[in-house]
Amino acid sequence: MAMSRHLNPIASDTARGRGAGSCDTGRFERHSRAADHDGWDIPEEVRVLRTQVSEERPRSVLNYVRSPDIPFDRTINPYRGCEHGCIYCFARPSHAYLNLSPGLDFETKLIARPEAPAVLDRELRAKGYRPAPVAIGTNTDPYQPVERERGIMRAILGVLRDFRHPVGIVTKGAMVERDADILSSMAAEGLARVGISITTLDPVLARRMEPRAPAPARRLAAIRRLTDAGIPVRLMVSPVVPALTDPEMEAILEAGAEAGADAASWIMLRLPREVSPLWQDWLEAHYPDRAERVMNRLREMHGGKEYDSAWHRRMRGEGPYAEIIGRRFAVAARRLGLDRKTPQLRTDLFAPPLRSGDQMSLF
Structure with missing residues (x-):
C-alpha cells in the first residue's frame, strides 16, 4: 500500500524544528486550506513558524474518563496542544x-489554562467529591516549554499537595525536576508518582x-534526579515503533533501571484519525527504506487496519x-x-485545607 500523499505540505524552512510538515484543516471543517504561490516572481521572506499561546477559562478541569483499559478515572490538562x-502523538486529533x-497547529497554536488551579480548588471542595488518583x-x-513561563502545572501541584490528593504524572519534560520539592513531599506520603517516556536512545x-522534547x-x-529526591519513577517505553525503535527495547529498559526507575511499561505506536x-x-520523508515495513507491521497487529481503537487492543495490538x-x-x-x-497511591489522607475565614473544627 502506498504512503499517504494527500497532505498539503508546508515549506521545510517554515516548519523548521517542528514535527508535522503540514497544516491540514481538522475533520470538522467544511473547507480546507492550502499554501500556494501567488504567481508573482518576487522573492518572499521565509518566516519560521512561531509558537502562539492563547488562554482559556475552564469551567471544570477534572476530566472523568470511563475507559476500562487505563488505571485511572480522572485527568487534568493544563494545556491544549503540545510544543514538543x-x-x-495520539492527542493530535483533539485539536480538530x-x-x-492536528498537524502544525497542534504544536504551534497552544491554549493555556491559567485559572485551572483555582477551578481545581473549587472542584475538590465540592461536598460530593470522592478522591482517587488524578x-x-x-x-x-x-x-512542555511554555510551562517555564506560565507555571500552571506547578500551581496545580500546589493545590493537590495542600489537599493531600494523589497524582500520577506522565511527561517527557525534564522541567519536572523544578517541582521536585512539591513532588518529594507528596511522595513521602504515598501521594505521587512520575512516569517518564523514552522512545529511543538515539x-x-x-x-x-x-x-522539541528533551534528548533521551x-x-x-x-529519572535519576527525581529518584534521588525520593520520587518513584516509572520508565515508559512508549511508543514502540515497529522496525524503527523496537530493537532498542532492552537497551532502554537497562538505561532506565540504571537511572533508578522502579517499574516499567510499554505501549505500541497508535495512529488514530x-x-x-x-x-x-513523516516516515516517508525521513525513513523511506523502512516505511513499508513499519506500516505492514502495524496493519498485521490491527487486522489489516492502521489502527484499531477497541479497548484492550488499542495500546498493544494483537498477533505474533x-x-x-x-x-x-x-x-x-x-x-x-x-x-x-508498585504501591497504590493513597486516598485516605485527602482533606480540604482551611480557607481564609473558615472556622476550625473542635474535634
Whole structure:
C-alpha cells in the first residue's frame, strides 16, 4: 500500500524544528486550506513558524474518563496542544475540536489554562467529591516549554499537595525536576508518582520524531534526579515503533533501571484519525527504506487496519509480532527488577485545607 500523499505540505524552512510538515484543516471543517504561490516572481521572506499561546477559562478541569483499559478515572490538562511536536502523538486529533489543524497547529497554536488551579480548588471542595488518583500528562505534556513561563502545572501541584490528593504524572519534560520539592513531599506520603517516556536512545532519531522534547540522555538524568529526591519513577517505553525503535527495547529498559526507575511499561505506536497520514508523511520523508515495513507491521497487529481503537487492543495490538514484543519486554523487565507491582497511591489522607475565614473544627 502506498504512503499517504494527500497532505498539503508546508515549506521545510517554515516548519523548521517542528514535527508535522503540514497544516491540514481538522475533520470538522467544511473547507480546507492550502499554501500556494501567488504567481508573482518576487522573492518572499521565509518566516519560521512561531509558537502562539492563547488562554482559556475552564469551567471544570477534572476530566472523568470511563475507559476500562487505563488505571485511572480522572485527568487534568493544563494545556491544549503540545510544543514538543512528537509526530506520533495520539492527542493530535483533539485539536480538530478547536477548529485547528492536528498537524502544525497542534504544536504551534497552544491554549493555556491559567485559572485551572483555582477551578481545581473549587472542584475538590465540592461536598460530593470522592478522591482517587488524578493523571496529568496523559493527553498533552504538562512540562512542555511554555510551562517555564506560565507555571500552571506547578500551581496545580500546589493545590493537590495542600489537599493531600494523589497524582500520577506522565511527561517527557525534564522541567519536572523544578517541582521536585512539591513532588518529594507528596511522595513521602504515598501521594505521587512520575512516569517518564523514552522512545529511543538515539538522539538523531529522537530529534526527528520529538523535535522539541528533551534528548533521551536528559530524560534519563531526570529519572535519576527525581529518584534521588525520593520520587518513584516509572520508565515508559512508549511508543514502540515497529522496525524503527523496537530493537532498542532492552537497551532502554537497562538505561532506565540504571537511572533508578522502579517499574516499567510499554505501549505500541497508535495512529488514530489524522495521526496516521501525518505519521506516514513523516516516515516517508525521513525513513523511506523502512516505511513499508513499519506500516505492514502495524496493519498485521490491527487486522489489516492502521489502527484499531477497541479497548484492550488499542495500546498493544494483537498477533505474533505484538506477542513477541510483549515477551521481550517481560523477560527484560523481570531481569532488571522493573516488573514489580508498585504501591497504590493513597486516598485516605485527602482533606480540604482551611480557607481564609473558615472556622476550625473542635474535634
